[in-house]
Amino acid sequence: MNPLHGLYAITDNTLMPDDETLLTCVRAAILGGAQIIQYRDKTADTQKRYRQACLLNELCRTNARTFLINDDVKLALACEAHGVHLGQQDTSIETARDLLPHHAVIGMTCHDQLSLATTAALSGADYVAFGAFYPSKTKPDAKPAPLTLLAEAKTILSCPIVAIGGITVDNAYQTITAGADMIAVVHSLFSAESIIQQAEAFALAFNRNV
Numbered sequence: 446m447n448p449l450h451g452l453y454a455i456t457d458n459t460l461m462p463d464d465e466t467l468l469t470c471v472r473a474a475i476l477g478g479a480q481i482i483q484y485r486d487k488t489a490d491t492q493k494r495y496r497q498a499c500l501l502n503e504l505c506r507t508n509a510r511t512f513l514i515n516d517d518v519k520l521a522l523a524c525e526a527h528g529v530h531l532g533q534q535d536t537s538i539e540t541a542r543d544l545l546p547h548h549a550v551i552g553m554t555c556h557d558q559l560s561l562a563t564t565a566a567l568s569g570a571d572y573v574a575f576g577a578f579y580p581s582k583t584k585p586d587a588k589p590a591p592l593t594l595l596a597e598a599k600t601i602l603s604c605p606i607v608a609i610g611g612i613t614v615d616n617a618y619q620t621i622t623a624g625a626d627m628i629a630v631v632h633s634l635f636s637a638e639s640i641i642q643q644a645e646a647f648a649l650a651f652n653r654n655v
């Protein structure tokens with residue numbers, strides 16, 4: 446398993462509505478340097494979700510990338526993903542840990558609250574996610590989180606930290622220097638004219654010194 450660090454690409458069923466578009470876009474993100482891929486499909490089409498999750502799992506395994514499923518622990522089990530990303534309203538970490546293989550990756554949304562993160566870490570989360578740090582096109586009603594939260598979180602948590610919400614190539618570097626180990630991106634990555642070049646630009650932000 447590669448480390449939980451770098452560009453974390455999250456799929457979108459509106460931007461990538463069919464199998465071919467989804468695979469082409471995610472392949473480009475991987476080629477550009479995305480390290481973690483999350484399958485996030487909010488439709489109720491169980492058959493499509495299973496088929497696409499299996500396709501992405503294969504793509505990620507071939508390219509040695511971490512593959513996570515949003516919300517759905519049973520789907521993660523069925524497609525043999527590396528793990529799941531859970532929100533505060535989703536399955537609990539404890540239940541997910543019971544259902545998944547012991548080495549599964551479990552990430553947890555903590556919005557703008559350190560207390561949710563310490564609870565998640567104590568429950569065995571492998572990473573925690575904060576946001577939205579900037580206005581998000583994908584989730585416009587996401588509660589805003591201040592960038593200072595990341596440095597505070599770093600002092601009290603030992604697990605990796607994800608920043609999410611409205612992250613672009615222009616604000617990626619300041620988000621990483623503020624304390625993010627991973628930056629999770631939907632719109633600014635997958636709506637780009639060249640997804641490969643956009644992913645490269647995000648990946649470069651992790652290697653910049655100034």
Ligand SMILES: Cc1ncc(COP(=O)(O)OP(=O)(O)O)c(N)n1
Nearest residue numbers: 515530531532533554574607609629
């Ligand atoms: C990496 C990452 N962070 C946060 C979220 C949001 O999860 P959640 O609050 O459960 O909202 P939905 O994505 O399910 O709408 C995420 N998916 N990934």
Ligand SMILES: Cc1ncsc1CCOP(=O)(O)O
Nearest residue numbers: 581583584610611630631632
């Ligand atoms: C799922 C989620 N949770 C908080 S913001 C967000 C969406 C992130 O997408 P974008 O990178 O387009 O703002």
Ligand SMILES: [Mg+2]
Nearest residue numbers: 516531532535
């Ligand atoms: Mg969720």
